[in-house]
Amino acid sequence: MNYKREVIDIPNGKGEIIRFQMNDQNSLTGQNMRDLGEILNEIKADNSKRGVILTTDNPKFFCNGLDAENLLSTSRDKLIDEVGGIVILFGELVKFDKPLITEVTGHAMGGGAVITVASDFKYMLDGKGRIGFTEVNVGLPLPGSFIDRIKMCVDPRYWAEVCLEGTTYKGAEAKKIGLVDEIAPTPEEIRKIALKKLETLSKVPQAAYRATKNTLNGALIAHLEQYKKDTTKSFEQPGVVDNLLEAMTALKEKRRPVFK
Template structure:
């Protein structure tokens, strides 16, 4: 799966609805088996005008802001490659699970001369082991799931999407024991 402008807007709309729905206590973001998200659709970029590219990039930044400011716990279930924009989605989640042996996670942008934004580097510093941030942000390292757990990018690995769903639901049950106010206050820090 790749990120297109309609998909970016759809994710923003869903996050907006879920943020205010009091019956929804947490969110799970998952992708198809084999791939989570490979980032921006290269064909959409190559076949777009400068104005269209600006809209796509603005959409990515808006989506990142919506994810990072989502007031409830977010869990990523990664069934395969999460590169570029896909890695952004995963980085913004509070709990990050990935199928072991299924793909890589990280940013390839530095490999083609594109910088990683300051906001994203700050988020990387929040979730990753400090010594791994430069490698990820400056060298475009793509990590195997077990390596991503060791550097703090992922919370855990599992053997299948079904196992990841069990981990997610178990985590939501634990989180449901805490007052809702705590989540939004903690995420503001």
């Protein structure tokens, strides 16, 4: 199973802790992204569930983005379905109108950073793990939906380095620029912070929380379909697919990519 689900008791109902266990780097494929979207929609429809914590027991990787092996084994005409899956998952995360909390206890690159910023509250381990939108560094244009969300939380002075350079940040650095909300020295402390926040949010009237969250994210949600179309168009630009495959091959071969 790609995800381990644990139901917990919280004030006024239940919560869920969803642990990522996709593979050794918790990397993303079209299928496991669809699986997570389905889980979130199931919880969204269950009135007894008041919120979700996303986490992992993997000590090194929270989520290391798109799976290189999977992309390299996918035919070129199907690549957009795999790569575009993160845009669709991002939409499901943003439309999940109950409390969504992320514990970043390891590296969160590319898709891992996307999942993080799509959450309402983001807590990161103050350790060796890094977080960053590394899409441009593997030849992928950063989707507009991700950029809109980055602008909602990151200090404007850092938009360029986050989006255009694919800069990666340790916990304290990520907190400084607004990419995460809080840091803690141990996974146990991260869990305490996350549970306390989930318990606090569960006391807010559910209808009010959900309506307000949908309004908060309303402008972004309204443009999701257009952003999906834009992503498909950007994928068709000359060199994008070749550069992506070169980046994935270089990652597999543990060398620097040579882009066109």
